[in-house]
Amino acid sequence: MTERRAADSHPADPGATTPDPVGQRVAEPAADATAPAPPGGGPRVQWSLWAQRYGALAALVVLFVYNAVATPYFLTPQSLLFILLRQAAPIAIVAVGMAIVIGTGGIDLSVGSVMAIAGQVGASLVLNDQPFLLAIVAALLVSALCGLFNGTLVARFGVQPIIATLILFIAGRGIAQLITNGELQPLSNPEFQWIGLARPFGVPAQVIIAVVVAVVAWLVMRLTVFGRYVLAVGGNETAARLAGVPAARVKLLAYVTSAVLAGLVGLIAVSATSASDANNTGVGMELDAIAAVAVAGTPLTGGRVTVWGAVVGAVMLKLLQNTLITHGVPKEVAQIIEGAVIVAALWLQRQETRA
């Protein structure tokens, strides 16, 4: 609404850099204005755009400052690296894959189950005295197969993403349990568990992995043809197809990426807990990841991917959770507050969708 109102006011606003012929002369000076805000928008539009883009980051900063003042020992490496970031890293990694799938206009509910499958495959191979590298590669390959399954249903058979990935969401956990007959098995293989337990340079391995994943994903989205195709398919699939974009292949690849990242996190999870637990690995992860993507202002309708947004969203939600818990807010209330934050983020998104 607000944007339309702004658009209506253009004719009266001689300085507006609108596409209409009269405004073209101002094109030159405006060329360096990279701000994506629509020209001539009122303050409300700008505010909501700003809130949408940087709301999660702002919330993170506020929470951080609050904790720095109010939470004892918050500003220690122990607390920051080994509690906050170490906990947020798995969510961030999955959220990055989720962001790409959401960017194509899809969603991936199966990430939690894929985590469990990958964890079980990796753990059971190691427990059967296979080399740890083989275990890791096999687990990631099986995850890729899961992604291929999701992607095939969505891209080739046109199944709605939410339904297509619901299949593995349900069946995947069953598969994971079958791999180890549903037993919880203790792990102790330092090489295999490096990704969950090691701390090179004093930093937890999963935090490093999360940063690497985010940087690579960011570069892929920014620099590659695949990155543009994701945005094109999510933005307008019909148009993308008519421009020769291989939409099916792009979607397939998005689901495979999401599944492989979930598999990676599954390996981190079993390593960190030193136990292969098919029942609990990755439970609820799909919602955490979707929430992380959503609070960062990425529209769930597709066409936009903000890799760093997903990472910030993951850390922010984790910090919010931890803050509420350390300050004695009952778990039930904490959950309601988390829900409210997500709703607020979605509301901000709607502001732009309607404009």
Add this chain to the structure above:
Amino acid sequence: MRGINKSFLGVPALRDAHFEVARGEVHALIGQNGAGKSTMIKVLTGVYTRDSGRIEFDGREVTFSSPHAAQLAGLSTIYQEVNLVPFRSIAENVFLNREPKRFGIIDWRRMNREAAAILHRLDLDVDVTRPLYDYAIATQQMTALARALSTEAKLVIMDEPTSALAEQEVQTLFRVIHQLKSEGISVVFVSHRLDELYAVCDRVTVMRDGRTVAERSMSQISRYELVSTMLGRELAEQLSHRRGEDAVADRPPVLEAVDLHRGRALDGVSLSIRPGEIVGLAGLLGSGRSETARAIFGADPLDSGTVAVDGTPLNLKSPRDAVEHKIGLAPEDRKTEGIIPQLSVRENVTLALLPQLRRRGIVDRKRQAEVVDRFIKAIGVKCSSPDQPIRELSGGNQQKVLLARWLCTNPKLLIVDEPTRGIDVGAKRDIQVLVRQLADEGLAVLLISSELEEVIADSNRVVTLRDGRSVAELTGDQITEDALMQAMAEGSAADDAGAGTSPAEGTT
């Protein structure tokens, strides 16, 4: 309906329009897109409220406050897209919202019995307890019709009822319409297929630009008159300034499409385009113009027929294949099929070119910027910067971006479907000039446009489609409004060279 006026945000959609249907009459309502047919129907059925004017129904002045009120009064509308509940049974759909009840509980036996009886009246014997989606579209349409009859309708409005039907189903529908007529029920029939109008309608009302421009008996109006009234062209009006098509005549065609068939949409389309030539594709709405474009571009699979580029028959399975063979398509509906709204002008321009800008998967941003700068300048796209999201551009500039998208791929054949629809005059002129220039530089162009003037002014040759078939080809001086309208209406008038140039000869 008399003196009906209706404006949307100050833009008049109906101007002093009138419309009259007699009892037991089948009345055709025709007009081009935006002529005001739908607005008229919606004003009548209470979807919109009129700004002024009078509506009389069954001898009394009425104002329906809602479609429901209109229905209660005996006025039923069957929309193009069947608007029923697919998962409920036929009987439930017939009685939706008016289920016969006993003690507040649905009387299923009575409902099924009555539904079967009504459908029987329509010559349709089906199991009314089975869900609607089990049945063919025709049956679904009949169910909608049965629903109309069960409300004791006195007037049934059918908005393009045949567009989704197969030939034989159309015949069934016609039989039903005749039967309705014999029962004294009036029918308003909206369709773009002239054959159907002549087959089933008694009278016709033609609308144009929100006005009622003619009301005639079907038996007293020729197809040619019908089309020319609809398009608003006078017979005498002629534009003919021809270019030297001889220059291109001896070059081998870039594209040869032979006998394309696809469902009911394409029923034998053949055309060829030589380099440097603009071939216009004319025809009424629903004649298969866009479908032809999509078929050539590989967007829709063909049932039969061949598409050859540079003499080599191709089997194009997707637009991607077509792009690889240097064919481009600027689609009809810019918004839903053309632009990627939230992406920048830059990304929209280079979308089809990306495979060629790729070096080991990575976009060569320097070359991308060069290409974008060059084409934005050459085509005159007005944007604040290449980073500006395309959705913020005007329609004309969006269209220019889409042309740039194809031109930067250096195509051999460019298909432009309604390239100037809905854009301002200046941009329209720019685009027409640009297309002409490109053709002069050797590009083969297939131009689709509903505007006859545009087709006539821009084309070297014009292929006319009617009901999914290519029925006439006009070259050079033969391309006149009369000849085109003749071909669109009757389909064979100008088939052999020389005929059809004079309206007097061809008109019946």
